[in-house]
Amino acid sequence: MRRSWVGGANAAETDFPLANLPFGVFSTTAEGPRCGVAIGDHVADLAALAAAGLLPGDCGFDAPALNTFMALGPARWDEVRTRLTALLAEDGDGALRGDAALCGRALVPLAEVAMHLPFRVTGYTDFYAGRQHAFNSGSILRGPDNALTPNWPHMPIAYNGRTSTVVVSGTPVRRPLGQVMGPDGDGPVLSPSRRLDIEVEFGAVVGVPTRMGDTLTVAEAWENIFGFVLLNDWSARDIQRWEGQPLGPFQAKAFATTISPWVVTRAALEPFRTKGWPRDKALLPYLDEPADYFFDLTLETHLCPKGGAATRIVSTNTRHLYYSAPQLLTHHALCGCAMNAGDLLGSGTISGPEKSSFGCLLEQTWGGRDPVPLDGGERLFLEDGDTVTMTGWGQGEDYRIGFGRCDGEILPARPNVGAN
C-alpha cells in the first residue's frame, strides 16, 4: 500500500489510509463547518488547501456541504483525488508537507473536530434491494409462500423516505410517538413505539444531476454516483404494521435516518468490486449491467445499553444485495424523475443467509419472538439509552477502507403531543 506521511494513516486498522480519502464536513471550536477528507487520525481541511492554491479550480470546499463538489462530476473528482494523493503521500510532492504553517492550519486532529451531515440531502429514497431481507420480512408478515411480491425479482422496489430527518452519526434519536394497534386489538392507541428497530443499509450518494424527463443506463448511473455511506434506517415496527397499507411506510421511518459522516468514493472502493447475488430471473434490458457494480464490504453493528458493554449483533456484507447502486439509480430515473446532487439512495436492509448476518432486529428475533443475547442481557427491540453503532470496511491485504462510525443513542419518547 502506498504510504502517507500523516500520523496514523499507515496503521493496518485505520479506516482512513491514503487509499481511502473519504469526504465529509467538519468544524472546530475555532471555525465553522467546511469540507475535509479523513487521513489517518487527521482531517485535511479542503477549504484551507484550496485557499492555499493546492487544489484545482473552484470546488466549493468552503461551504458546509459537499453538494457543489459532488455536482462537478467524475473528471473533477478524480483530479482532486489525484492531487490530494500527491499532497499526502510519502513519495508525493512537498507542497503541503514542506509548509509547516499550512500543515498546522490544514491538518486537524480527528479528536478535535465535530462532524456534520456531509451533504445537503436533496432527496432520500429507501430501496428494498436485499433478497434475504425481503424474503425474511415477507415471511414474517405474510408467510414464506408469499414472502416476495411478484414484482420483487424484476425491479428494485422502493419508497421515498423523509429527507428532513436524515442526520449525521452521533445525533440522538428520540423514540417516536405513533398510532399502534392497542393491546386488545380492537382499535389504535397513541403510544411511544414499543418495537423500535434498526436497519443496516448501504447508502449511495448521487453526484451528477439529471433533469426531469431524462433517463439513465446503468453504466451512466454508475458514473453519476459520487460515493457511499453507512446508513441506519431506524424503524418503528408497531407503527409500520398499523399504517403500512395501502401506501407503504410513513411515520414508522420518518423520525430519523442516520448516516456515517464520511462519504467513501467509488475510486476508494474499486478494489472491492464484485458480483452480486445470483439472479432469480433475467432482468429487463434497461437494468443490464456491463460490469460488476457490487462490493465486498463487511458491515458490523454493535448494541451498547447505557452504562453497559457493547455486543456485536450483526455482521453482514454488502455483496448480499440483489440490485446494485447504479441499478437503483437507473430505475429511479426511469420515469423521468430528476435526480439531484445530494440524493441519497438507501439499499434497504442487508441480510445474509446466517442469522448473525440478518440486518435488523425484526429478522434476528423473527418478528419479536426470539431475543437477541447481549453481554449481560437480551433484546427483542431497542430500549431507551441503547446506543447502536454501525461500522463498515473493505479489507485489503494490509489495509482497510472504512466509513468511520454511524451511531445514535435512543432517547425516551416525549410524554405528550405538543409537549416540546
Place this chain on the structure above:
Amino acid sequence: MRRSWVGGANAAETDFPLANLPFGVFSTTAEGPRCGVAIGDHVADLAALAAAGLLPGDCGFDAPALNTFMALGPARWDEVRTRLTALLAEDGDGALRGDAALCGRALVPLAEVAMHLPFRVTGYTDFYAGRQHAFNSGSILRGPDNALTPNWPHMPIAYNGRTSTVVVSGTPVRRPLGQVMGPDGDGPVLSPSRRLDIEVEFGAVVGVPTRMGDTLTVAEAWENIFGFVLLNDWSARDIQRWEGQPLGPFQAKAFATTISPWVVTRAALEPFRTKGWPRDKALLPYLDEPADYFFDLTLETHLCPKGGAATRIVSTNTRHLYYSAPQLLTHHALCGCAMNAGDLLGSGTISGPEKSSFGCLLEQTWGGRDPVPLDGGERLFLEDGDTVTMTGWGQGEDYRIGFGRCDGEILPARPNVGAN
C-alpha cells in the same frame, strides 16, 4: 367588498381581488425571479416595494422563493398583508398610488410575467385524505367490502412524494416510461405508461418549521400553515399497479407533480372555512380540532386535446376532504418528523359523491372501463398533446378568491432509456 385602485381587481370574475393577495414568484424579460402578489391583472413586485421602504422588515422578497418569508410566521404574514392592503386599497394610503414612478416599477401586468415555482419545495408528502376517493379507488382495486383499509378512519394515510419533480403550472409533463405487466400477464415489460391520469388535490404549504423530535397540536399546526395551492398529482396507473406492493407508489408518481403559481393564504380563505365530512369513528385526541379547518372551495378540471376544445371533466369541492390540513401536519409531525418552511402536503384526490365530482380518471372511468365524454371525443386516460387545467376558488357574494391556473401538457414518452 373593499375595492382596489389596481386595474381588474374589482371585477367579479377575477381570481385576485384585494381580499386575496396570493404570493408567488415571477420574472420579466428585464429582471429575474422575485416575490410578488397578484392583484387584479397585475403583480405587485414585493422586492420593489420592500426596496422602496414600503414593507416591514426583511422578508427576503428579492429571493426567487418564498421560503424565508414563510418561515417568519403568522404575525409577520399578517403585518405584510395589512400593509399591502393599505397600499392597494382605494381607501388606503397613497404611498404607492401617489408615486407614479414606483407604480411603473412595482406593478407589472400579469400578461408580461413568467411564473416560477413559488417556494423551494423542501419536502412533498401526498396524503389520501378524501374518503370518497379512498373508497372508490379501494373498490376498484380490492372490491367495495375491502375498499377502506382498517387504519383509514383513524389517521391520515400518506406516502412521501418526490420533491425534485414538483413543478409550476405550465411545465410540460413527459409521459413516463416504466415497468408494467405485459399484455399476456406473464411478466413485466418496459413501456410508456398507457394509463396516465390526473389527481385533483389541494396542497397545504408549511411555513413555520419544527425541529426533529417536536410534535404539534392541531391548533398549533393550523398556525404553522402559510397557505394553499392547487395540486395535480399526475399518476401512471399501470406502473402503480405493478410496483405498488408492498411499499406503495414510487415511479408511478415521481415523474411530475404540478402546483399553481399562487399560494393563497389562510387569511384570504377565512370566509370559506367550514366543517369537513362526518366522522365514521371518533379520532384519537391528538387529532382533535378546536375549530373548523376545512374550506368550501370549488375545484374544476378541464381537459383540452391538442388543437381541440376544452371539456370540464371534474367539478369538486375541498369540503369533501375527511382530514383537514392541520390534521395532516399534526399527524406528520407525530413521530418527531422535522417539518420545514417549504414542505408541501397534498390532500390526496378530492372526490365528492357524484361521478362528475370524482377527482381522477381512474374513478371517472371506474378503472378504465367507462370513457369520459369530451367535446369531440372521449378518454379513458390521457393522450399525448392533452392539456389538463385545474382551477379553484372560493365564491363570495360579489367576488371570488382564486388560485390562478394549474396546468400541464402531456408530451410523448422518450423512445428509449438513455435517449435524452
